[in-house]
Amino acid sequence: MRKKEILIFICFALCVHFSMHAQTDSVRAVLQAVESTYNSGAYLSAEVEARRFLEHTPLSDTAFVTLHKYIAFSLIAQGKSDFAREHFKSILTVDPDFSLDPVYTSPKILVVFTETKQNFLSARKFSNNDLTSSFKNSQPLITYRTILFPGWEQLHTGRTTIGSIFLGAGVVTLGAGITFEILRGSARQEYLAATIPSDISSKYDIYNRYYKAEIASFVAFAVVYVTSEIDIFTFNHSPSISLQSALSPARGTTLTFAFKF
Secondary structure (H helix, E strand, C coil), rough: HHHHHHHHHHHHHHHHHHHHHHHHHHHHHHHHHHHHHHHCCHHHHHHHHHHHHHHCCCCHHHHHHHHHHHHHHHHHHCCCHHHHHHHHHHHHHHCCCCCCCCCCCCHHHHHHHHHHHHHHHHHHHHHHHEEEECCCCCCCCCHHHHHHHCCCCHHHHHHHHHHHHHHHHHHHHHHHHHHHHHHHHHHHHHHHCCCHHHHHHHHHHHHHHHHHHHHHHHHHHHHHHHHHHHHHHCCCCCCCCCEEEECCCCCCEEEEEECCC
């Protein structure tokens, strides 16, 4: 009986674990395929595949940047540098500090990217005649994954180590709670059906152990869940008070205190 129950728990844990990783693995496989296609010289195929995946799939910032990068690379390789600039702008909108390795990147690509980044930063600097030195926070937005299961949001944003820890802990504690709940229900039936005093006492002890283990497992899951939520909100939010410098053609350089709530 116990071997069967253990196998049920293991199957449950594995199903949850693999279902949560399925999306991450799928995205990683596509990114590797696009990179491989580009490196093989099939620039049009790499561009088409990246565009297809970009349009039909919700993506993390990392995957978004990578796909736009290979679309831009492929366009430049095809002699379409002007179109590539738009994809570099999309990258810079998400990550203004994005840069290319000057050693491993083609000089032709570097020229286009450098010009695009200079124009992008210049345009952002003077928009609305009043610009701050810290513009858009490049931290990933919090999504629905945050409330569905601990660790999923961290994995989605590329924080695989902490995400795997929270995910594994969540699977184990929630799975244990469900398993002990099933065992407790079965033990309760046996306890209620017992007629011999010694048998009643023995089966009640088993029932009581399962009950305590169930409570402890769900409490542990709650702790994992809350800790994961705290980690997400702490990681994705900048300090509430910051000092910003602003440059305006009309007023010159000014300093501003910013309060974030």
